[in-house]
Every structure is written in C-alpha cells, then in structure tokens.
Amino acid sequence: MSDVSQTHASLAPSSAQKFRQRFLPFLVFGAILLLIPMTDPSRTMYALMHQMAIYIVFALAYNMLLGKGGMLSFGHAVYFGFGGYLCMHAMNWIDDGGVWGAFPTFFLPVLGFVGGAVSAVVIGSFSTKRSGTTFAMISLGVAELIFAGAFMFDSLFGGEQGISGDRMNGPEVFGLSMGPQSDIYWFMAFWTILSVIAMYAFTRTPLGRLSEAVRDNPQRVEFIGYNPQRVRWLVFSISGGFAGLAGGMSAVNYEIFTPEALSLIPSGFVLIMAYVGGITYFAGPIMGAVLLTYMSSMMSDFTEAWLLYLGLMFVLIVMYAPRGIAGIVFGFWDGIRGANSAELLRKWSVQLLGCLLMLIGLIILVEVSVRWSNGWGEAFEPFGLHFTHADIVTWIAIFVPIVAGGYVLRLATREKEEMPA
Structure with a gap:
C-alpha cells in the first residue's frame, strides 16, 4: 500500500512544477501588461494592444468549445455580437440617464457576458444535442440566420450602420474617464486578466474536466452517470458568456457595433487564432490571438498578400504542427532541457x-x-x-x-x- 502511494506521489507534479506551469505564466502576463504603459506607447500601439486584448478573450472563449469540449463551431461570433450589441444599447441607456445613469461604463463587459451567455443557453439547448459534424453545421446555419436577421430588425441591430454610443458617460471607476486611450488600456488590461484567470480556473473545475472527457469518450461519461449533452450545453453557455464579454470590450473600445461582428468572418478568424496558437494548450489561443492580430493590423501595411501568407501558415500548421505555435514553443523548451x-x-x-x-x-x-x-x-x-x-x-x-x-x-x-x- 505504501509502495502504491509513493508511486502516485512521484507521478504528481512537484511544487516547483505547479508554480512554473500554473502561476508563473500569469505573473509574467500580468507583469507585461503593467510594463507596457511605461514604454510610452503611441496611439497606434495602444489600438493594437486593445485589439489583441479583445481577441485573447474571444479566442480563449472559443477554445473552451474546440480544445476542451471538442465542439467545432463556425458561428461563435454570434455570442460575441449579442454581448457587444447589449453593451451598445446599455451605453445609450446610460447616456439617457434614469436608473441606468448610475451604471459605470467600466462594467459593461459584465452585461456582455450576460448577453452572450443567455443567447448561448437558448441556442445551445438544441444545438448541443448533436456533436461532431452535425453540431458544426448547426452552428453555421444559426450564424447565417442571425446575420441575415441583423439587417431586418433595425431597432435591435441598427441595420447596416449598426449602433454607436459614447463610452464617457456614466460614473468613473478607479478614476478612469474612459476617454483617453491610456484609460481604455487599463480597462482592457483589467478585463483581460480577469477573464484569463476565470477561464483557466474553469479548466480546473470538475465541469472543465468532464468537458474533456466528453470530448474524448462521451459513451464512457454517460456510463458513469453524467449526461454528455448537458455537459456540452453548460460548457457552450459559459463559452458564449466569455465571448459576449469580449464583445462588450469591443463595444467600449470602438463605440460602435455593426452586423459584420455577427458574420462568418470573425467566427472563422477566431477559429484560425485558436488552431494556429494550439488548441491543446491553454496559452495556445493567446499566442494565436497576438500573432494574427499583429498580422492583420501591421503586416497589411507591408504587403497586399498578407491573407495569402495567413492561409499558407494555417495549412502548414494543420499539416505539420497540429499542436500549433504553443506546441512548437513548449516542445523546444522541453527539448533543450533534455539529455539530447x-x-x-x-x-x-x-x-x-x-x-x-x-x-x-x-x-x-x-x-x-x-x-x-x-x-x-x-x-x-x-x-x-x-x-x-x-x-x-x-x-x-x-x-x-x-x-x-x-x-x-x-x-x-x-x-x-x-x-x-
């Protein structure tokens, strides 16, 4: 008995490994966010950082489906869009005064989470009854349906022009007026760190572990007494909530939301981000979001063919590096620390x-x-x-x-x- 317990103890990660794998990346990530303003970045750099923050949260939310739950979705921008649109309406309600006049713009992403989660609960109630290719096709159909409806219901989506607002209304929080780019940076940093920590914590919960089990062997999960469809539904709803939170961050940053945010383009883009970064690693979507945001924002200034390079990179990673950029980075790190x-x-x-x-x-x-x-x-x-x-x-x-x-x-x-x- 003691031999068995000693064997299990030896297989468990040490305290140093736990710190290096679970806490050190967050400390480094937070330190980088704190150091960036000290470099006196330009408005262009601020805009790039804000866009990266939005896509980091969105990509991690999407990977809760694809990497952890094994659900390939072609329409996750729907929940990003619903969260963003709810925040845009709330921004205008704050401007109108009344009860909403006391609501800080700083906390609008909370409403974005609610908007994304509620819509995911409704849509996931029937879409998660299927898995695999069927689920992917349902997500594609729902995305096309919602995108078409956005041009029909002007009062909700604002038609082609979308809905705009003013983020400087409402009471200040932490002394931030939400006007200058530097104020928005701290807004983005706060919600990005909070979301990353919350989504990582979710992966350590029993539900997060069950989602991986459903991904790998739903029959065995059902055999031990859990409903795989209910697990998929819960994970889908939480993922939609964080996607909506990213939509709320986008609404505050750009002060406008259009139906394009509901289209297949952002859904495909976030899929590429997650896969290029590495869906088997928690940090993979973060790497993919940073790289692809930089490519789309900066590389387009140097070449008209940046989309071609992006497509080639995606194909090569799928073919030769299925674990993504994170797999390459961590594989290199493990290799240089090995005997050979x-x-x-x-x-x-x-x-x-x-x-x-x-x-x-x-x-x-x-x-x-x-x-x-x-x-x-x-x-x-x-x-x-x-x-x-x-x-x-x-x-x-x-x-x-x-x-x-x-x-x-x-x-x-x-x-x-x-x-x-």
Missing part, C-alpha cells in the same frame, strides 16, 4: 534552415506575382534588390532557395528516420 539537447538543437537548426530557404523563395514568388497581376509595373525591391517577373534572376532567386530548402528538409527527415530508436 545538443542533437535536437542541431536537427532543429537544419530544419529551420530548410524552412527559411523555402520561405525566401515563396515570398519572392508571391510578391512578384502580386505586382505583376496588378499591372502596375512595380518591382519587388527588398533590401535594395530589384525583382521583376521578366528578369531571369528573379526566377533563379525563387526556385534555387525553394529547391535547396526542400532538399535540406528531406535530408533532415531521412536522418530522423535512420536514427536508432
């Missing part, structure tokens, strides 16, 4: 070299093609070089790195297969 760290670093360096070579050729091909297809006669000129579609040097610069990179990757793969077990 030198060999792994050499192998990864070779693979990285092959990927970079192929990426160089691909970027030249895409950028030259975009400029040629536009018919403007522009040349792609990175680092003072001059590439046009009619120059033979351009095609050499395209195919030589691609072929060389493919050969290097093939050698690395062959070496891996020939390594002794």
